[in-house]
Amino acid sequence: MPDAQGTNGEGGVLGIAVSPTFTTDKYVFIYHTASRGNQLVRARLVDGALSGWTTLLGGVPRNRYHNGGRLRFSPDGRYLFVSTGDAQNGSYGQNLDTNAGKILRIFPDGSIPPDNPFPGKAIWSYGHRNVQGLDFDSQGRLWASEFGNNSLDEVNLIQRGGNYGWPGCEGTEGYCDDSLPPKRTWPTSAGGPSGLRIVNDYLFVATTRGQRMYRLRIDGAANLVDQQVYLQEAFGRLRTIEVDRDGDFWLTTTWDLDEEVGNDRVLHVDVEYPPA
Structure with a gap:
């Protein structure tokens, strides 16, 4: 990666997406840390x-x-959504003059859609600490997984122009009167929610500290119910989860705290679906 830099922490090459029209344009989009x-x-x-x-x-x-x-990418391929962290500065979450601590919405050429909630800005939602998972359900609604600080991690249903509370509100704790509530929280000891994918309106979250994958069903009221846990402590810390054309999962491990170099893996998980 030209110009990519690590930060001896969570910086580096962070996100990747293939163009919805890849067969014709061959574009690959990458989010990474650089010197600037x-x-x-x-x-x-x-x-x-x-x-x-x-x-x-x-x-x-x-x-x-x-x-x-x-x-x-949005289901229609028109927009690219980008999650950013607060760069360890909680005040950025509520500051609409910075793209940190936000979910951004742009066109694939980098320009800003005119119907974004804050004119001339890429910001779609704000008040985020560190979002590392995004996906859409069957109704085209955007969901996001977010790292908490010391108490609660969360999954949010993202609304246009929505304020999700950070730094005043963490999960459901703190001053949360002016923010949208999460759809699911976990204690940080059981969470660290990173990658998120939705399959047939079941939401899957890969977790780091929790060392497990959660499955939750999105019900008719857009609540997350019927939680199941998979792969608990089977492969350690999990970061990314993606779904291939066959409906199988690809996950990455993230043993970034054990000081051992070169022991991360890519996992291919066969998923069995009930008969149609």
């Missing part, structure tokens, strides 16, 4: 190599931790 801050870049995959690097969004505040970085 976190940024979104685009390249073309031609003959097995990436080239034509273009910065679409730059200057997002960076720090050792809380850099966010999940990318997800």
Whole structure:
């Protein structure tokens, strides 16, 4: 990755998404830490190599931790959503003059949609600490998983222009009167929610500190019910979860706290679906 930098923490190459029209444009989108801050870049995959690097969004505040970085295209492919962290500065969450601590919505060329909630800004929602999971359900609603601080992690149903409370509100604790409540919380000891995917309106979350994968059903009232736990302590800390065309899961481990180099893995998990 040209210009990519680590932070001896949570910086580096953070998010990746393939263009919805990849068969014709060959575009790959990558969010990463650079010397000037976190940024979104685009390249073309031609003959097995990436080239034509273009910065679409730059200057997002960076720090050792809380850099966010999940990318997800809207179901219609028109918009690209980008999660950012608060760069260890909680006040950024409520500051609409910075892209840190936000979920952003842009066009695939990096321009800002005119119907975004704050004119001229990429911000779609705010008051976030460190969102690392994004996905859409069957009704086109955006969901996000978010790291808490000392007490509660959360999953949120994201609304246009919504305020999710950080730093005053963590989960359901603190001053939360002016913010949207989470749809699910876990104690931080059982969470660390990172990657998030939705399959047939079941929401799956890969967790780091919790070392497990949660499954929750989205009911008719947009609540998360019927929680199940999978892979608990079977593979350690889990970071990313993706779904392939066959409906199987791909997960990554993230043993970033054990001081052992080179022991992370990519896991392929076969998923069995009930008969139609």
